[in-house]
Structures are given as C-alpha cells and as structure tokens.
Amino acid sequence: MKGSNTTLRLIVGVLFLALGGVAVFKAWPLLFPKAAVTAPVDPACDLRAGPCTTKMPGGGKVSFGIEPRTIPLVKPLDLKVTLEGIDASAVEIDFSGVDMNMGFNRPKLSKASKGEFAGGGTLPVCVREAMEWEAKVMLHTDRGLVTAPYRFVTVKPGVSLQ
Incomplete structure (x- = not known):
C-alpha cells in the first residue's frame, strides 16, 4: 500500500512537470518574440x-x-x-x-x-x-x-x- 502511494505521487509529480514544460514551450514566443x-x-x-x-x-x-x-x-x-x-x-x-x-x-x-x-x-x-x-x-x-x-x-x- 505504501509503495503504491509513492508511485502515484511520483507519476503525478512527473505529469505536473511535463505540463509546466508544455506551458513554458507554448508561452515562450509570446513572452520573448524574435524580432526581424x-x-x-x-x-x-x-x-x-x-x-x-x-x-x-x-x-x-x-x-x-x-x-x-x-x-x-x-x-x-x-x-x-x-x-x-x-x-x-x-x-x-x-x-x-x-x-x-x-x-x-x-x-x-x-x-x-x-x-x-x-x-x-x-x-x-x-x-x-x-x-x-x-x-x-x-x-x-x-x-x-x-x-x-x-x-x-x-x-x-x-x-x-x-
């Protein structure tokens, strides 16, 4: 039981990190546009x-x-x-x-x-x-x-x- 809680927390943590990475990737051009x-x-x-x-x-x-x-x-x-x-x-x-x-x-x-x-x-x-x-x-x-x-x-x- 204790091992499954740790695994679940690890999976949730990895999902939050991935979601944060996608948000930064999508927002980067808006926040830091490349000028010609x-x-x-x-x-x-x-x-x-x-x-x-x-x-x-x-x-x-x-x-x-x-x-x-x-x-x-x-x-x-x-x-x-x-x-x-x-x-x-x-x-x-x-x-x-x-x-x-x-x-x-x-x-x-x-x-x-x-x-x-x-x-x-x-x-x-x-x-x-x-x-x-x-x-x-x-x-x-x-x-x-x-x-x-x-x-x-x-x-x-x-x-x-x-």
Missing part, C-alpha cells in the same frame, strides 16, 4: 520632453510618445505611435523594467489613421523611488516583427530626478 529588425536605444530620447523618433535599420521612422509627460505609475497613459515609411498591421508596446521584472505588460494600440496608432496603458506600482523602464514599440509587418526601444524613468510623487 531592432533599432538601437537612443540615449538622447527624453519622453518627458515629448515624442521621440527613431530611424529604423532598413528604412522608415517610428515616433513614440506618452501622455501625460510626467509618466505616472498606476494611472492611465495615452500612447501614440506614428510610422513613416513602414506599413504595420498591428502595434503593441511592451513595457518592462530595465533591471527589475515587472511582469507582462503589453497593451495593443488601435489604428487611428494611416501610419498612426493610439491606445492606453498603465504602469504598475513600483517600490523604488525612481525606476528605469523600456517601452519596446513592436510593429507587426510583412518583414516580420520590427522593434524600436525607448527608455524612460518614473519617479514617485515628491521625489526629484536631480
């Missing part, structure tokens, strides 16, 4: 000053802006992407902490007009006074996934960036 083209981060970009524009390798431009420009945490954000010389069927913004995992946060934008996509998003609360983020603009194109990363910092109310 990725632009370098522009260190001169300041999304608090206004939209930033990136010249893409292979041609075209991507402009990205966030409102309000203070980029508050846990408050609605207006996101806008403008494309020039690039035709995208869909646009997403993948928000991630640069040096801290903040979970999956990838709002999809809606096509507003030719070359313009807009939508909303929210950044989660963070325990740090200041947090560096990357907003990766993900363009779904005929060439495959094209990405343009933008870096910015959020600060808790009452904390200065100086």
Whole structure:
C-alpha cells in the first residue's frame, strides 16, 4: 500500500512537470518574440520632453510618445505611435523594467489613421523611488516583427530626478 502511494505521487509529480514544460514551450514566443529588425536605444530620447523618433535599420521612422509627460505609475497613459515609411498591421508596446521584472505588460494600440496608432496603458506600482523602464514599440509587418526601444524613468510623487 505504501509503495503504491509513492508511485502515484511520483507519476503525478512527473505529469505536473511535463505540463509546466508544455506551458513554458507554448508561452515562450509570446513572452520573448524574435524580432526581424531592432533599432538601437537612443540615449538622447527624453519622453518627458515629448515624442521621440527613431530611424529604423532598413528604412522608415517610428515616433513614440506618452501622455501625460510626467509618466505616472498606476494611472492611465495615452500612447501614440506614428510610422513613416513602414506599413504595420498591428502595434503593441511592451513595457518592462530595465533591471527589475515587472511582469507582462503589453497593451495593443488601435489604428487611428494611416501610419498612426493610439491606445492606453498603465504602469504598475513600483517600490523604488525612481525606476528605469523600456517601452519596446513592436510593429507587426510583412518583414516580420520590427522593434524600436525607448527608455524612460518614473519617479514617485515628491521625489526629484536631480
């Protein structure tokens, strides 16, 4: 009787491990999509000053802006992407902490007009006074996934960036 309980527990454990492996295998492309083209981060970009524009390798431009420009945490954000010389069927913004995992946060934008996509998003609360983020603009194109990363910092109310 005791041996059958151990065998049953072993079988259940192996089944849970296999199920977990299948879940990771299926979720991997969603969590870590392979980009056909990725632009370098522009260190001169300041999304608090206004939209930033990136010249893409292979041609075209991507402009990205966030409102309000203070980029508050846990408050609605207006996101806008403008494309020039690039035709995208869909646009997403993948928000991630640069040096801290903040979970999956990838709002999809809606096509507003030719070359313009807009939508909303929210950044989660963070325990740090200041947090560096990357907003990766993900363009779904005929060439495959094209990405343009933008870096910015959020600060808790009452904390200065100086």
